[in-house]
Amino acid sequence: MKKKKLFILTFLLLISFVFINKVFAIEDSIPPTLNSISLNKTSYDAGENIRINVDALDNLSGVGTIMIEWCLDENNCSNKNHLVIEKNNITSQQFEINYTVPINTLPGVWHFSCIQIWDNQGNLKSYYKGDNTINLDNMDMTIVNNNDIDIEAPVLNNLRILNDNVSSPGEVQIEAEVTDNVSQNVNVQVDYAIGRAYKDNIQYIIDDIIYSDNVVNTVSVTLTKNSNGKYVGTLYLDNRFIKYTIAEIRLEDESSNIVYYSSDVDKYKDKYGDNYEVLALPNNVDEEVVPSNYVADTTAPEIASYTYSKNTASIPDTITVNMNVNENQSGLSISTIYFRNESGTYKEGFSSFPGASSDEISFRLDFNQNGKIQSDEKIYMYRVSLCDVAENCKVYTLDDGDFEKKVIDILK
Ligand SMILES: [Ca+2]
Numbered sequence: 001m002k003k004k005k006l007f008i009l010t011f012l013l014l015i016s017f018v019f020i021n022k023v024f025a026i027e028d029s030i031p032p033t034l035n036s037i038s039l040n041k042t043s044y045d046a047g048e049n050i051r052i053n054v055d056a057l058d059n060l061s062g063v064g065t066i067m068i069e070w071c072l073d074e075n076n077c078s079n080k081n082h083l084v085i086e087k088n089n090i091t092s093q094q095f096e097i098n099y100t101v102p103i104n105t106l107p108g109v110w111h112f113s114c115i116q117i118w119d120n121q122g123n124l125k126s127y128y129k130g131d132n133t134i135n136l137d138n139m140d141m142t143i144v145n146n147n148d149i150d151i152e153a154p155v156l157n158n159l160r161i162l163n164d165n166v167s168s169p170g171e172v173q174i175e176a177e178v179t180d181n182v183s184q185n186v187n188v189q190v191d192y193a194i195g196r197a198y199k200d201n202i203q204y205i206i207d208d209i210i211y212s213d214n215v216v217n218t219v220s221v222t223l224t225k226n227s228n229g230k231y232v233g234t235l236y237l238d239n240r241f242i243k244y245t246i247a248e249i250r251l252e253d254e255s256s257n258i259v260y261y262s263s264d265v266d267k268y269k270d271k272y273g274d275n276y277e278v279l280a281l282p283n284n285v286d287e288e289v290v291p292s293n294y295v296a297d298t299t300a301p302e303i304a305s306y307t308y309s310k311n312t313a314s315i316p317d318t319i320t321v322n323m324n325v326n327e328n329q330s331g332l333s334i335s336t337i338y339f340r341n342e343s344g345t346y347k348e349g350f351s352s353f354p355g356a357s358s359d360e361i362s363f364r365l366d367f368n369q370n371g372k373i374q375s376d377e378k379i380y381m382y383r384v385s386l387c388d389v390a391e392n393c394k395v396y397t398l399d400d401g402d403f404e405k406k407v408i409d410i411l412k
């Protein structure tokens with residue numbers, strides 16, 4: 001009897017679920033309508049609570065989300081000029097939004113820009129400034145200037161290498177002049193890129209698989225303030241085959257105002273979006289550190305030999321591929337091996353990040369029940385991509401006879 005009840009209940013739930021989905025899918029293509037919106041006042045201190053009263057109606061699935069946007073500078077609505085308030089999971093027609101103005105919000109008149117409102121089926125309606133279907137006249141707000149609040153990020157004035165002609169291995173002393181309007185201590189971090197400062201999102205296709213790579217290998221140096229008021233730190237050179245180039249410098253004051261400086265402003269603006277300000281490095285910054293005994297490494301690593309830890313496997317199982325490599329300059333970096341089966345229905349890459357001083361790489365092949373590999377298959381390594389720290393990469397293939405074919409039998 002109990003079982004029967006449960007079955008009926010499950011059946012009814014199933015029916016209603018299908019029914020609701022069907023109704024929404026077919027009929028709710030109409031976005032919500034905003035009836036009214038108002039701020040509780042129009043002038044606020046930074047850190048104060050804003051209350052917004054909203055009346056909005058949807059035909060069927062209900063109002064789900066509302067987003068309101070202001071811009072301090074109507075012509076440049078980004079970074080600290082941009083304020084967005086969002087409310088999710090709205091369950092009634094009339095609701096209130098409470099929002100605390102961030103303490104480091106810039107003072108001035110914040111111009112209302114736009115309201116976007118979604119129903120629970122994702123139908124969107126946007127209301128812009130000047131929209132005459134609803135009164136939006138009183139949506140601008142003023143953030144009052146408060147001299148007690150620090151809203152300015154620190155400034156990088158210069159950055160110098162104090163001891164030129166350092167050979168690797170060795171230590172390079174870095175000194176920077178950084179100022180802030182209020183804070184006595186600024187957190188200063190310098191990230192040096194190894195090789196290129198920023199690698200583009202490089203896409204390369206092997207067979208029909210698209211791989212992409214936007215890795216930046218960096219070394220971070222934290223600078224601390226000395227008794228002369230300068231910020232100093234040490235970059236350790238441990239590889240005479242690579243140059244170090246400043247990728248980004250991060251400054252943060254004691255009120256959490258953050259700014260980034262970079263040698264490639266556009267790339268780093270992409271990286272940080274509208275969240276942080278990214279400025280160009282000032283002219284008097286020593287951007288590059290080159291060991292005095294630097295020798296360019298222009299030769300990619302080569303395969304010497306390789307072995308599998310075993311030649312048969314049953315799922316789930318793990319096999320290790322050990323590869324001896326000739327790389328006698330900058331050292332090994334991230335490398336990838338590719339396996340396939342005879343018919344080409346299975347293709348997979350396995351990457352490994354060896355230590356630069358090593359002449360051997362191990363790759364771990366993990367075959368589990370949920371993986372792409374089927375049992376009763378023969379698979380083999382057919383392509384190897386080897387890179388060194390100086391970013392010389394070379395692809396070796398079975399087709400070109402670069403290495404011997406060795407088969408792994410995946411058992412039933
Ligand atoms: Ca709707």
Ligand SMILES: [Ca+2]
Nearest residue numbers: 150152181253
């Ligand atoms: Ca400051």
Ligand SMILES: [Ca+2]
Nearest residue numbers: 297299329388
């Ligand atoms: Ca090399």
